Structure formats: C-alpha cells, structure tokens
Amino acid sequence: MSHLWLEWTKRIQAIAQSGLAFSKDMYDIERYEELRDISVEIMAAYADLEIEKVRELFANDEGYQTPKSDVRGVVFKDGRILMVKENADDRWALPGGFCDIGLSPSENIVKEIKEESGYDVVPVRLLALFDKNKHPHPPEAYHYYKIFILCELIGGEACASGETSSIGFFGEDQLPRVSANRNTECQIKKMFEFLRDPLKGTILD
Incomplete structure (x- = not known):
C-alpha cells in the first residue's frame, strides 16, 4: 500500500502524455494538461520534491509513453562476473x-562497458x-525494461x-553490496x- 500513490501517479501521467500526443481538440488538450499537472503535484507532495524538478524529470517527455530501456552487461572471467562500483x-x-537513441541494445552495452569499466567486449546473446x-x-517514477546481454x-x-570508482570480478557467493536501483542480487545470481x-x-518476465 505504501507505494500505491506512485503507481497511480505514473498511470495518470501516462494517460495525460498519451492524450496530449494524440488529441486535436483544444478542450481535451487543456484537460490532459491539467491531468499532467495533477500528477506532478502528487509526485512532488509525496516524494517531497520541488514541483519544477518533478516537472522537468517526470513530466517533460512527449509522445505516447512507453517503458524506458536499461541495458546490463554480463561478462564472466574465470567463473566470476564483472561489476562496477557506482559513484551515485x-x-x-x-x-x-539507459539505452541511447540511435544505438542498438548491443551497441549500447559495448559503449557502456567500455565507459564504466575500461574493458572491450563483443555481445554474444x-x-x-x-x-x-x-x-x-x-x-521509481519511470517504468523500465532491463536487458541483460x-x-x-x-x-x-x-x-x-566519472560514473564508477572501482571495477572487479566477483564469484556468485562473494557478491558485494549491490546497487538495487540498477540490479538485484537475485538477478545477478540468475546470470550465473x-x-x-x-x-x-x-528469461522473460
């Protein structure tokens, strides 16, 4: 129950954004804009954030709203998995x-692994x-799909x-403290x- 307000707010925001993307009637557009403003106010109030910050991050997207894509690289060496320590x-x-516009998931993960760890890789599957x-x-305010390659x-x-402070390879039973926003320990163990x-x-959800 404690996070139901977040799910409702995201649904209101998605409906409003889709409505603004397809509506032609000026009165409908006004209603959807008001609906989006309400979603921003709810998010700001419950998350204790400034309204303009929420408007910029949460309600500044355009077009039909779809889940965002997050790609994660699975690299093994001597039975251990590559991990990076996040500065955040x-x-x-x-x-x-996050996947960048103009790059495929495979191209994205090659770029991310190089930038965050220094290693060169080839996507396999x-x-x-x-x-x-x-x-x-x-x-979180957004809905994500997470792609493991x-x-x-x-x-x-x-x-x-600039995003990471350390790089290491870890065994399945010696995993460090994970960044739960990015991946769970259960997900990493599934990769093994x-x-x-x-x-x-x-594996598909």
Whole structure:
C-alpha cells in the first residue's frame, strides 16, 4: 500500500502524455494538461520534491509513453562476473545504463562497458529481459525494461570513470553490496545459471 500513490501517479501521467500526443481538440488538450499537472503535484507532495524538478524529470517527455530501456552487461572471467562500483550510491552493479537513441541494445552495452569499466567486449546473446516492476527494486517514477546481454571479454583494462570508482570480478557467493536501483542480487545470481548451463534459454518476465 505504501507505494500505491506512485503507481497511480505514473498511470495518470501516462494517460495525460498519451492524450496530449494524440488529441486535436483544444478542450481535451487543456484537460490532459491539467491531468499532467495533477500528477506532478502528487509526485512532488509525496516524494517531497520541488514541483519544477518533478516537472522537468517526470513530466517533460512527449509522445505516447512507453517503458524506458536499461541495458546490463554480463561478462564472466574465470567463473566470476564483472561489476562496477557506482559513484551515485557507492554500491556495485553490472555495467550498463539507459539505452541511447540511435544505438542498438548491443551497441549500447559495448559503449557502456567500455565507459564504466575500461574493458572491450563483443555481445554474444540476450540472457534476460526483465520488467523492473516485477522485481524488488526501489520504487521509481519511470517504468523500465532491463536487458541483460552476455558479452565476451576481448581486451582493454580496468579503468574507473566519472560514473564508477572501482571495477572487479566477483564469484556468485562473494557478491558485494549491490546497487538495487540498477540490479538485484537475485538477478545477478540468475546470470550465473547461464555460466553453468550455456544452453539455458532466455528469461522473460
């Protein structure tokens, strides 16, 4: 119950954004704009944020609203998985981030792994496509799909970036404190199932 207000607010925002994308009637547009303003006010009040900050981050998108995409790289070396320590929360995650416009998921993960860890990789296969709402991540204003891609390490060397402070490889039973906004410990452990069974099928929510 504690996060129902967030789910309702996101639904109101999505309805308003879709309405603004397709409506031609000026009165309908006014109603959808008011509906969007209400969603911003609710988010600001319950999340204790400034209205303009919420308007910029939460209600500044255009067009029909769809889930955003987050890509995560799965790189194994000697039975251990590559992780990076995030500056944002001082916790560890699989390298990755939001998908950039103009790049495919594979191109995105190659770029993200290089930027965050210093390593060069080649994408091998899609391991999992998760709906963030179906996993125990902290609540957020956006709806995400999380794409996990197995990659082969081909070169480079560990190098921190503006987003990361440390890089390391960890065994399944020695995982560090994870950044739950980015990936859960359960999700990372599921990736080790593919290491044990290379023929394991893709996981879909």
